Amino acid sequence: MPKKKNDYIPDDLLLAQQEEAEKARKREELLALARQQEYVEQEIMDCLVEQDAMPGTLAQLATGGLELSAWSLRYMIVERLGRQILLDADYSQDDLQNWLAPYALGDEKSYVRRAAIKHLTNIENLAKSSTGDAEPIVRKKAIEQLLLFAAKAEALEALNAIALNDPEPELRLLAVLNIVDQDVISHIAKRDIQAEIRQAAVRKLKDQNVLAWITINDETPFVRATAAELMTDVTALVKAAAAPSTDEEAPAAAAE
Secondary structure: OOOOOOOOOOHHHHHHHHHHHHHHHHHHHHHHHHHHHHHHHHHHHHHHHOOOOOOOHHHHHHHHHHHOOOHHHHHHHHHHHHHHHHHOOOOOHHHHHHHHHHHHHHOOOHHHHHHHHOOOOOHHHHHHHHHHOOOHHHHHHHHHHHHHHOOOHHHHHHHHHHHHHOOOHHHHHHHHOOOOOHHHHHHHHHHOOOHHHHHHHHOOOOOHHHHHHHHHHOOOHHHHHHHHHOOOOHHHHHHHHHOOOOOOOOOOOOOO
16 A cells, blocks of 8 residues: 555664665575575586596596585595595596595584595594594594504504593594504503503503503502413512502502
């Protein structure tokens, strides 16, 4: 119904109507941008599933894909990179690893980081993920990948750091089961707050003096029993028993 000339709209009501009209305009703009983004991402999706992509397409997708808002598309890029790595085709392994690393180390979605780590072969980047990622499930995937290179010194160094410092007992245990440095193993056998982890470290110990110390001093019976079973040097055990521990950081003494 048209307004009459003498109709009066209060200023506050008029202001509210104007604000609502402005909000509606902004919503339309945002929807238009969203539709445009969806169109762009659909083009990328089509390109990803296209098997005969032109040379250079994957490089462009990989380097620009981190900007995509849809994590599912970033995941698809990672999987495409992974297939290239496994096939060893079209692109150099160094290029593929360089494109993959930002997804493994910096993607905001842990699911994408894990997918990228699955294809990482660069030990330095795996070490960064295994010790620096905020999500335990991502660190675990990086540790599992590191274990494929456990014969290499750089991988063992990262595993040592995990065994000593990771806040998750499950991940410390996974690392302990695969490390070889006797100094690190001795430290964990004496110091870790989890008895199961100390026991796992004890099983890898070779130093009879350390085994004797644990047989005398560890606060948990099954850890002491494990150490005692591995004792072959009675002299070391007698010596440890005769000299009570002065190590203030050790678990409470429980001599048997």
